Amino acid sequence: MRKYIKIFLWLPLLLSLNAVNAAAENKLSVVASFSILGDITAQIGGDKIELTTLVGNNGDAHTYSPKPNDVKKVAAADLVVLNGLGFEGWLPRLLESSHFSGMKISASDGISSLQGACSHSKHQDHEVHHEHADEHENQHAGSHGDENNHEHEHADSHGHHHDIDPHAWHSIKNVKVYAANISRALSIIDPDNISYYQHNLAVYEQKLNTLDSKIKTMFASIPQEQRKVIVPHSAFAYFQRDYQVSFYSLQGTSTESEASAADIAAVIDQVRKNEIKAVFVENISDNRLIEQISADTDAQVGGKLFSDALSNADQGASSYLELMEHNALSLVNALK
The missing domain is CATH 3.40.50.1980 (Nitrogenase molybdenum iron protein domain)
Structure with missing residues (x-):
């Protein structure tokens, strides 16, 4: 009798654990290249994704060296989210070595990018040297091209090479594009939860707009x-x-x-x-x-x-x- 009582007492816990495991198995496996992008992805993906961030808090993505375990994480991913604009120079080799077969997006696709400083800074005001005239916010987020995995450069009249500045997340306007691209990609992979990702996007956009207004007010003084x-x-x-x-x-x-x-x-x-x-x-x-x-x-x-x-x-x-x-x-x- 005691045996059956013990089974009865343990049964709810076993059922609960099975439910948790089933929910975890149904989550999308998503890899973000670095911490800022990881947070933005988490805001949109919520509890529908299992997120791995390669370069963690206080980590320098410029100089990051992938670890052996990163290969496994990327190989198992349904979606890899990168910044693009040449920021993650180490990532193309990681994708290749892991034989990644999922979906890859550059979150920066469609932003209005700026030309970066010279490789050896001339210490001038960091003014806008080059800016695309239009923001292509409707550009397809699911592009599998590699154009954003390489450094974007051009030479000026003095022969100096200028990169496209990859630090686009320091514009809230750009991060709204990032978030929309991520939402679109998740919706493509997981169409059953489109309304969930769209709702999270709308909530996050409102928070971004509120913060943008607050920062402008702060600098007005x-x-x-x-x-x-x-x-x-x-x-x-x-x-x-x-x-x-x-x-x-x-x-x-x-x-x-x-x-x-x-x-x-x-x-x-x-x-x-x-x-x-x-x-x-x-x-x-x-x-x-x-x-x-x-x-x-x-x-x-x-x-x-x-x-x-x-x-x-x-x-x-x-x-x-x-x-x-x-x-x-x-x-x-x-x-x-």
Whole structure:
């Protein structure tokens, strides 16, 4: 009798575990290349996806080296979401070595992209050198082409090569395109849950719009001629375009480049010439040179900006929305 009573008591738990396992088996396996993109994907996919993010919080996707376990994760994925614009230079080889056969999308497809800084920064205002005239927001998100897996370059009249700046997520306008592309891709793979992905997209777009308005209001109190800062690498051109903040950088669009003594001297000259009040460190960069510039000038370290990665939960930028608000608030407080 006791035997049957024990079975009866355990039965609800066994049924519950079976239900959980069945739900997990029905989820889409999705791989995102880095933490910011992972968060955006999670906002749209919700509990319908099993998400793996390759480059985690505070990780540098510029210099990432895939691990053996990444091959297994990618091989098993239904969908791989990458930024594109040449950002993940290590990803094409990973896709090839894993024999990936699922769907791949570049979340940045259709955004209005900017030309990046020279590979060796000339320390000018990070102004818009090139911008597509139109945003093709209706471009098909399920493209399987490889055009976004390679660096996009062109040479100017002086023979310098300029890349397309891949840091497009620093524009909320662009992230709305990212989210729409992800929603569309998930809907193609999982048509039974189209309404779910569309609902999540609408909710997320509203949050993005609210934050965009909040950031514009925050900067309205800062005269535009005061909106000048120094950062370690050239990652904030899209933020500059949207909120008219001029960023001077030690490095180009990739953290792989190294600043020389001449580069440091040039930035110090820019600080003095343009009366720049604030320098910032980043969560993914070696910040010793920024601290040296602050020591050699009157510019104060205004805090830490999160450029290419989310923070850990206790650092205030563990989601894309938190990252953008944290960066904007840090900049405004330093520029007052």
